[in-house]
Amino acid sequence: MPANQKIKVASFLAQLPLFNELEETELAQIAEHTTELHVAKGDRIFERGDPCTGFHTVVYGRVKLFFTSSQGNEKVVEIIGPGHSFGEALMFMNKPYIVTAQAVADTMLLHVAKDAIMNEIERHPGFACKMLAGLSRRLHGLICDVEAYSLNSGTQRVIGYLLKEIQQDGEKVDLPTSKTVVASRLNLTPEHFSRILHDLAEQSFIEVNGREITIVSVEKLRTYDK
Template identity: 55%
Template sequence: MAVKKIRIQDFLSELTLFNELNDSELDDVAQASVEINVDRGNLAFQRGDPCNGFHIVVCGQVKLALVSPQGNEKVIAILRPGQSFGEALMFMERPYIMSAQALVDTKLLHVPKTAVLAQLALDYRFVQKMLVSLSQRLYELINDIEAYSLKSGSQRVVDYLLQCNQHARTSSCHLECSKAVVASRLNLTPEHFSRILHGLCTNRLIRVNGRAVTIVNIEKLRGYQGRILP
């Protein structure tokens, strides 16, 4: 795997959590942090491993998933560069309850708990940003519970496509990973996910070519409830 080395201070200074630290503080965090290269398909950690810090995705893509003893998997997040994970478990001093797998060749930065606690003791702004980060995770979790409990499969897929479209800022977007992984993230079977995509195509709301999705009629897509449209 060929992933170029980074200057950790520069990378950290671009992140909201660290962008108000001075050079000396950035140096302290950078010196304590460790770069981890994870080949596609390999695990950065698995359920039961100790959590003594948190990870930030430098480049690549990471799948966080719960895996049952029978091997069944539920994807709980797909993380892109700049996103972090593991903060809450780090503070709770509990082992990981999920696994983290690289979907492509990935570089992670592991920031140890000791470095985080040192900054929390020094800077109230850092405390506030950490609280905002943890609150954002709780907000996202509640949104997920709402979607799984109160929205149909079709509504979850439509919401996902609209979100992808918003990030892409064009009528075309690209599924961020395989359809099976996206389906699990949306709490759907791959077959159900494919049927919903087919229904959206039949209603001339989207076009699908592999992972490429083009939204044909965004207004009708927003109102789609899984029925055949006139």
């Protein structure tokens, strides 16, 4: 979708799992409280400590959620792609953002206001259940991340990431952003991440061409243990 192209907000929301059971009138009400945002690559959407007045969903582009340590080191918590949302939990907790959000590509977002969500939850119990399910999936994903960082080697983390992105032999994984950002997401240094990719390529498990990675054999990669 070209930058600055307008979309039909209600139609887009209807395609998202969270909203796909709502009636047209209900979607129209939420759309009235939804703001369309165009963010250039490198621009920040919000800063840690800013008030959370709703949640965002990505139409196109990519957003990284990160925080910066007292030493100035950046830790990427998550990379959000098209069709996915972020910020729901803090919206319900009435807490400020605990991470910073930055576009890593030219990005279009929809910001859905908190009041519209709260009104819909009161009218539509099924909607509340879907929102709860989405938050539970996010929590489960974070727990899996902690487990991977604690128990898996760097190579296992990289392999897990690649397998999550692709399922068929000969297919390609296009890294959604720079190797530095992906490395941070996997709790690795950029140098360690590049070294792991190099080692896997030398053993003919993958082929690397810039940010494009071809999986030579999914089965061999899945059974690789190091």
